[in-house]
Amino acid sequence: MEAKTHIALVSVPVYSHQRSILEFSKQLVHLHKGIHVTCINPTFSSPCCNTLALFHSLPPTIDYMFLPPINLEDLPHDTHPAVHVQFTISQSLPLIHDALKTLHSTSNLVAIISDGLITQVLPFGKELNVLSYTYFPSTAMLLSLCLYSSMLDKKISCEYKDLLDPIEIPGCIPIPGTDLPDPLHYDRSGEVYKQFLEANERFYLADGILVNTFYEMEANTIRALQQQEGRGIPSVFAIGPFVQKGSCTEGSTNEAEYLRWLDKQEQNSVLYVSFGSGGTIFQDQLNEIACGLELSGQKFLWVLRPPNKFGIIVDIGAETENPLKFLPNGFLHRTKGHGMVVPYWASQVQILGHGAIGGFLCHCGWNSTLEGVVHGIPLIAWPLFAEQKMNAVLLTNGLKVALRPKVNEKGIVEREEIAKVIKNLMVGEEGKGIRQGMENLKVAADNALKEDGSSTRTLTQLALKWTSLGVA
Incomplete structure (x- = not known):
């Protein structure tokens, strides 16, 4: 019997991100049997054995597809891996769009959940009239920085690495300028910094942001974000920690x-x-x-x-x-x-x-x-x-x-x-x-992931919302 509720995941060609979103999906279908998931994966080469092992270990209620590899020959030979990823994402968007349209026409698709590195997918949900979420595989603290980055851009005039005082974001501990993420260490007039701000602005298109953390680990940050819901910031859901439960390597000899x-x-x-x-x-x-x-x-x-x-x-x-x-x-x-x-x-x-x-x-x-x-x-x-x-x-x-x-x-x-x-x-x-x-x-x-734990309760509330849409 076909599942009534279908969720589409869109990952990125980064092994650590794939691991995280797949562990989330496994927990989702384990807790809620009526949900079926399809994971769409852009690629720039044939998936390596470690990546394939991740996908081969998935339960039958999670399907996956690898999109045709993007040609990287036009990029300089000695290009940073992050550029490979961003180029693959941008070139794969038409393929992702087509895959989502097909899923929407052939199944009861109720939500799209895309990795935090591929916020370009968020408008596709609006176009298909389904819910559109971001899966954020890092901290609520980083999410806060992303959501407040435009405000910081207007407030701070110097390069971030030259700041004398740490940056203070609501609910977060102070962050020295030298410890900010890589995009903030680039020239603020450059393309990398501009793309960082644009990607962060797209978070505001999400119906919600699912964060791989748990309330007890980042309580002040999560509380500060949730207090801003309804004032422009999307709903934030702490649903982790999602970690790999066992080895997915194939035949490690040592x-x-x-x-x-x-x-x-x-x-x-x-x-x-x-x-x-x-x-x-x-x-x-x-x-x-x-x-x-x-x-x-x-x-x-x-x-x-x-x-x-x-x-x-x-x-x-x-x-x-x-x-x-x-x-x-x-x-x-x-x-x-x-x-x-x-x-x-x-x-x-x-x-x-x-x-x-x-x-x-x-x-x-x-x-x-x-x-x-x-x-x-x-x-x-x-x-x-x-x-x-x-x-x-x-x-x-x-x-x-x-x-x-x-x-x-x-x-x-x-x-x-x-x-x-x-x-x-x-x-x-x-x-x-x-x-x-x-x-x-x-x-x-451990407590957050128990049946009555904070993360399990949060994920259950989301799943009930999605399954109710699937029945409707």
Whole structure:
């Protein structure tokens, strides 16, 4: 029997965003059996094995389609991955529009939910006379910045990085100018900054914004946003945390090895080091991290990728060269038995759920951050790009569940600083407070997703609204 209520999701060609919106969709159809979901995915190349594994793991009530790849040959060879994504989004809009029209004509489509990076889809809902939402896979704090960005643009005259005082947004902790998201570090007269403002203005077209956070984690920010509903700001729904529940990798050959190694370690004794699904670092910083890990004397499990000037790898499934060759001479020999380096990829969910893990050196991507939270693992905040510095501010200054190493005048965290922060987190007094704070946050995250929890109640109210439209 065909489901009465059909929801269309529109994702973007970014693995971390796809993971997040698919976990949301799985929770939605799990809680509400009458809802059927179709996920539309723009592409600029054939999906890699990790991406395919995500989609192959979906239940039968979630369909998906990959749109024809966009030709990137007209872009310069050495183009930043973010440009690939934005170009793919803009070129895919006619294909997305056609796919949505087809779904609308062949099913009882009641709502379109598009990723926060593709706000261009929001007007399509109005055209098809269905509800149109944004799925926002980051913090309510970042959403607030986006919604208030035009106001800040009028209020602030200098470049954001030159601000002497932190930016204050209703309900949020103060944000230093240097910790604002990447688009605000560009020349304010340039195209990147202009596109950022235009995308944020389109949020106001949404019937609502679904945020992958939970009320207890960002209560002041969510409350401040909700108090502005009816005064121009769309309805905001905190419905998370949505994190991957199990490994979606296909046949990782080294998985058993690192899990066996963890089995031999003492409880809470290992620092896990990873920069997310695609993050990486430059060579000088890689050297300092290696030396800092060695100097700290703490056990570690490090997922390592080759250095990259962009700080991100486009194709997370590509393994073009051995990353171990970039380590300092003798590092693997000197740390043998004390640490382990895993090339390219590891099952983060399994690692964070292992009792031996006592800390997480994290790039502050929101998926990784939430995975740390739901497993109660205290963090070392090491932001790389996008909104990650802003997330680090929330984790350290706001929630106080992370330590953040100091960067020198050359933009490098030195080995002595790394060793000091690692020891502080793993065996120091300050680390005990961080650990307790994270444990409290873990309990709150668990409670939010219970049957009567804040996030489940919110998502249920939305689903009931959608299913009532499906019956009508």
